[in-house]
Amino acid sequence: MTILKSICVEISGRQVLSIDRLEISDGDKIAVLGGNGSGKTTLLNLIFGDFEAFSGILEKKHDFLYLKQNKTDIGMDNETNYEFLSKIGDVPFHNEITACSGGEKIKLYLSNVLENEYTNLILDEPTTNLDLKSTRFLIQTLKNHQGIIIFSTHNRELVENIATKIWIIENHNVKEYKGGWESYIYQKELEESTLQNRNTQIQEQKEQLEAAIENKRESLKKISDITVRKKNKRINPGRLAQSKSKGSSQKGIARQIKSLEKKLGALPTQEDITDRKNIEFPLVESLALNSKIPIIANGLTICMGDRILLDNISFQIAAGEKVAFVGNNGTGKTTLLNYIYNRGESISVSSNVEFSYVKQGIYFVQRSISLISYAMLNTKYSYDFVVKVLKQMGFDECDLEKEIRIFSMGEQLRAVIATSILTPSNILILDEPTNYLDINVMMGLERLIKNYPGTVVFTSHDYTFVEKTATVIYELSGCKLRRIK
CATH class of the missing domain: 1.10.287 (Helix Hairpins)
Structure with a gap:
């Protein structure tokens, strides 16, 4: 048994982690959860032995292989598990690892650490850049794995299917809950x-x-x-x-x-409780759609060079629907969203449609403007309502006057999504909005989408997010489109 006892981690005089006692036993599958920057990776590094700047006791009885987040080289001598690669999805074998895409890299790294099913593993965000098919295969593989697995993730399906216990990092403290995601929610x-x-x-x-x-x-x-x-x-x-x-x-x-x-x-101080209530959007009559079916595609074909992405597909998007397009990487999801936004050929869009579009990979230019000022620029909603939306996206009161240029990529994405929801529009398009979002923020976004008064069209590889928000689901596969919900 590996034991962490009375652990305290401080970086530059700032407390990062405080652990009373945690135990790691044979067969454990432990999900490490927390917000962005909460110390998840620091905890994984500490257990592996890559972080020594802590006080307390670490009685380490297990050795691990470690799949690090954003790793640029495999850095270990294990042989690649080609059987795993063949099942998780096609991976082009480039001469240089740097030539691989993010999804290809993570598959290669996973195949390296999963060579032996009895190996103890530490995995930092193992589903990053994986599509739904690859994620599902990884879940099944890890479920059957015999060694210890300690992993950080923002994927609730992975937690529910794999974890035997969860370590939650909140306000620098690490607390343990038994069971998977649904069990944790019940206990919480x-x-x-x-x-x-x-x-x-x-x-x-x-x-x-x-x-x-x-x-x-x-x-x-x-x-x-x-x-x-x-x-x-x-x-x-x-x-x-x-x-x-x-x-x-x-x-x-x-x-x-x-x-x-x-x-x-x-008298004891009253403790804060996270507000998870739904937000009621005030009615903005000028944004009402004049058509019950504002988007219609009939016989749509999309090509990329000589390659056909979508062949003769048809679909309708009704007013107020929350529509998800799902599919593996390369099936044309982002291309389809761009086609809708640009009112491409074979797509009919109502005349008074106002789009608000959050593209994948968007980032801010350096701007000397506060978060609240940016969010208030183009909105018709009140200051108090704007603050409520920003809080659902994980921002606190102290963040409101901070300049956007100092935000991390994840914080910037949250700001972009929040302001897009607040911008006058009646159809919101979101391309992979859950990338870089921690679970609590993702749940806040789910509440916002459910209560958004207009139509939402989005893509996501996060199955739980899709299931909880989408009223209609279309699957893209083999150049065709199939409605599955």
């Missing part, structure tokens, strides 16, 4: 329900104490007012005892107020 909802009840009880106690303190202060004020009025009056001997009694009463009430204030100050 129970935790939040308990926390909500606790917060409610604390709030009720706070209000009761505040009311009691106010009542005591009112009583004290009344006695003080009576004392002031009688201050200059002559007090006869018969009333002297009564005056002393009032003075004692004032002191007693003051002591009671101090006691109540002490209890109020000792």
Whole structure:
């Protein structure tokens, strides 16, 4: 058993990870989850032995092969598993690894570490750049793997099918949950329900104490007012005892107020609970579509040079639908989205359609403009509503005034998606919007798409995301289009 105990990781004086105790046993399949920059890769490096700048105890009893994220060379002597390669999908064998695409590279790296089914593995984002077919095959392969697997991922299907336990990194702390994704969600909802009840009880106690303190202060004020009025009056001997009694009463009430204030100050702080409520979009009448079916394709054929991508396909997209186009890499999904956006031949688009398009791989030029200013540039929604959308996309209050140019690629993508949703449009096109998004942000995007008042057309290799958002699903395969939902 490998044990991590009382681990603390600090980088440049900033706490990155805090671990009370974690255990790794034979046969474990552990998903490491957390937001972008939360320390997932640092934790994997620490377990592997590539990171030594920590305090605490690491009792390492297992050796691992490590598939690193964005690795430029395989860096190990294992033989390539050609049987695995043949099943996960065609991989051109270039003379240089640098000539391979991102998807081809990840398949080659996976074939290298999966040569032996009893090897202990650490995998950092193993489904990156894999299409649905390849991801499904990888899931089945890892499910049958006999060695330990510790992996980071943003793919919930992988977590649900593989993980025996989950390590969640939140606010630098690592907490363990037993089971896969659905089990984690159930446990998390129970935790939040308990926390909500606790917060409610604390709030009720706070209000009761505040009311009691106010009542005591009112009583004290009344006695003080009576004392002031009688201050200059002559007090006869018969009333002297009564005056002393009032003075004692004032002191007693003051002591009671101090006691109540002490209890109020000792109340536990209410803990924040992540807001996962759906957002209700305000109605913008000027963006209403004048057609029930704003997009119609009839006998559409798309070629790339001499190659036919799509051959004589037809489809309709109704107003308000959330339509997903899915398929393996190279089947023409992005090309089809571009064709729709550009109102290509054989596609009929209603005259008052206003597109908002988030293209794959988009990034910002260096711009000296704050996030909130950028989001407010072209929107018809209120400031408060814009802030709600930005929060669903994983931004905090402290991010609103930050300049876009300092954001990471993942943060920039989140900003682009949020502002595209807020831009006046009635058809939103998203090409692989889940790339670089962590799971919590992805779930926020799901809520936004479900409640977006217009039509959404998108592609994604994330099966869970597609299932949770799409009302219609078309599959592209063999130059044809088939509706599967």
